[in-house]
């Protein structure tokens with residue numbers, strides 16, 4: 066047993082500048098992985114990379130905008146020396162643009178599909194070939210329980226997150242023969258910038274509706290991601306790991 070150690074592996078995490086992605090990057094680094102940190106905010110990525118290096122980790126910032134999926138392949142062909150062979154990919158970057166469906170315009174629909182779903186497609190396409198050649202890989206897509214259960218006001222986001230699950234299951238079948246697993250983590254309500262606008266009363270109501278009676282922490286999601294990245298999870302593929310305190314059962 067390796068106790069979920071990831072020494073010698075290189076991981077790329079999108080949306081690593083804050084929130085869940087930052088927590089996943091920290092946890093992967095703590096387990097021994099080399100880290101490529103991706104998002105738009107260069108300063109935040111550099112600060113995290115610096116911090117991980119100062120605690121004996123190896124990490125680089127690699128800023129990239131997923132709103133331009135056609136440029137993603139070129140940008141990922143420029144990974145710095147020592148970080149070019151990605152073993153573990155975490156497609157975590159995501160946005161919301163909520164609106165009741167009848168008021169949702171095409172721009173809101175396309176923007177959310179583009180970052181959450183097409184972004185993951187573009188990054189995965191750029192990196193899967195290397196994993197196939199090396200016959201080892203872990204792809205972890207961060208979806209959401211709303212991709213499983215739907216959510217009023219989030220038709221675009223629910224569609225994108227459900228799309229990620231379909232993409233993951235298809236890829237799990239396609240890449241299994243190359244020893245690459247593809248899995249999903251589906252968080253419920255996690256305390257991050259994405260949920261901080263929730264009014265106090267709404268948060269209390271929400272907590273009541275969650276069987277474990279609390280919002281999740283970013284570490285709850287990071288723990289699931291580390292398991293799926295590990296050697297111990299080598300017989301798990303095409304799985305959706307719901308981390309929602311029982312909100313979705």
Ligand SMILES: NC(=O)c1ccc[n+]([C@@H]2O[C@H](COP(=O)([O-])OP(=O)(O)OC[C@H]3O[C@@H](n4cnc5c(N)ncnc54)[C@H](OP(=O)(O)O)[C@@H]3O)[C@@H](O)[C@H]2O)c1
Nearest residue numbers: 080082083084085104105106130131158159209255257259
């Ligand atoms: N928080 C929750 O309750 C919750 C629940 C279920 C699922 N999720 C999912 O978990 C993931 C992380 O959520 P979070 O709560 O940590 O959100 P967050 O704090 O808003 O972080 C989102 C991340 O995505 C990056 N990002 C956004 N647009 C980007 C773009 N165009 N190009 C590259 N990176 C981009 C952001 O970095 P930059 O701004 O620096 O680009 C940031 O690092 C998302 O996929 C979200 O849908 C969250």
